[in-house]
Amino acid sequence: MDGTDVRALADDDLRAYRRDQVGLIPSEPRRAMNPVQRVAEYLLEGVRAAGGDVRTARARAVQWLGEGGVADPKRLMRQHPFQVFESELWVATVVEALLREPDLLLVDVPSAEVESGPRAAVAALLDQVRLDSARPGGAQSCGARARSGGAQSGGGVGVLRVFADLEPALAVCDRVVVMCGGRSVEAGNAETLRRAARHPYTRALLGVPPPHDRRIEPEAVVGEPAPSAAEAAGLGCPYVARCPIAIERCVDEMPEPVRYGGGEARCFRVAPEEEGSR
Numbered sequence: 351m352d353g354t355d356v357r358a359l360a361d362d363d364l365r366a367y368r369r370d371q372v373g374l375i376p377s378e379p380r381r382a383m384n385p386v387q388r389v390a391e392y393l394l395e396g397v398r399a400a401g402g403d404v405r406t407a408r409a410r411a412v413q414w415l416g417e418g419g420v421a422d423p424k425r426l427m428r429q430h431p432f433q434v435f436e437s438e439l440w441v442a443t444v445v446e447a448l449l450r451e452p453d454l455l456l457v458d459v460p461s462a463e464v465e466s467g468p469r470a471a472v473a474a475l476l477d478q479v480r481l482d483s484a485r486p487g488g489a490q491s492c493g494a495r496a497r498s499g500g501a502q503s504g505g506g507v508g509v510l511r512v513f514a515d516l517e518p519a520l521a522v523c524d525r526v527v528v529m530c531g532g533r534s535v536e537a538g539n540a541e542t543l544r545r546a547a548r549h550p551y552t553r554a555l556l557g558v559p560p561p562h563d564r565r566i567e568p569e570a571v572v573g574e575p576a577p578s579a580a581e582a583a584g585l586g587c588p589y590v591a592r593c594p595i596a597i598e599r600c601v602d603e604m605p606e607p608v609r610y611g612g613g614e615a616r617c618f619r620v621a622p623e624e625e626g627s628r
């Protein structure tokens with residue numbers, strides 16, 4: 351992150367990094383909140399602790415809750431979590447994270463109880479905040495970051511979203527990393543992956559045949575099979591149990607990334623010079 355290897359940070363530095371530079375929007379908002387605290391206290395706690403401008407933050411919270419699809423933001427802020435629907439609580443966790451002005455926002459897959467309307471409204475809100483934060487002087491700060499000692503990168507907020515499906519990720523993200531069994535198997539810009547993905551797993555998610563043999567009908571990807579002993583030990587390709595073009599070495603060797611066009615794939619059957627078009 352901005353040249354820092356986060357995995358190498360000592361405990362105290364990692365805690366400070368998470369507090370000052372990263373915002374997390376959890377999958378289950380109710381579990382992230384103190385049930386005896388009103389939503390307003392939850393929203394403003396971080397800004398207040400950092401010595402920021404609470405009045406500006408409160409006004410911005412009302413604005414962002416409204417833009418995120420909350421019908422009556424002021425009412426929501428007076429309520430306790432048990433009085434509020436999951437969708438509105440989820441929007442509140444988004445606004446709380448944004449108010450702390452992070453460099454990086456991690457957005458987990460929202461729970462099934464979060465409705466499609468707030469999901470779409472929040473996606474638009476995040477896009478707007480991301481663009482505003484990248485413009486010089488584009489977003490008026492409420493001071494949470496400047497006073498907490500966070501290193502203002504000046505590059506705006508980066509948004510890292512987790513998706514359970516590939517298509518919505520390709521629709522809204524600039525760059526997409528496809529994970530299988532907890533490991534990255536392909537990465538690239540969305541246009542490249544949509545048009546010319548090369549990893550068999552990515553291609554199965556897209557509903558197109560694997561590379562090398564376009565006659566193989568792609569199978570629907572449903573759930574995860576039980577890992578083999580090699581996979582459980584972190585060896586081998588995580589897709590080997592379902593891959594229609596696997597070879598012997600896939601069982602106990604993990605391929606190195608192979609670069610192609612606008613992406614890279616970890617597969618023994620992908621060659622850098624291969625066209626890989628669908």
Ligand code: SF4
Pocket residue numbers: 549550551587588589590593594595596597600605616617618619
């Ligand atoms: S490395 Fe082997 S098992 Fe994994 S996707 Fe490529 S061909 Fe299939």
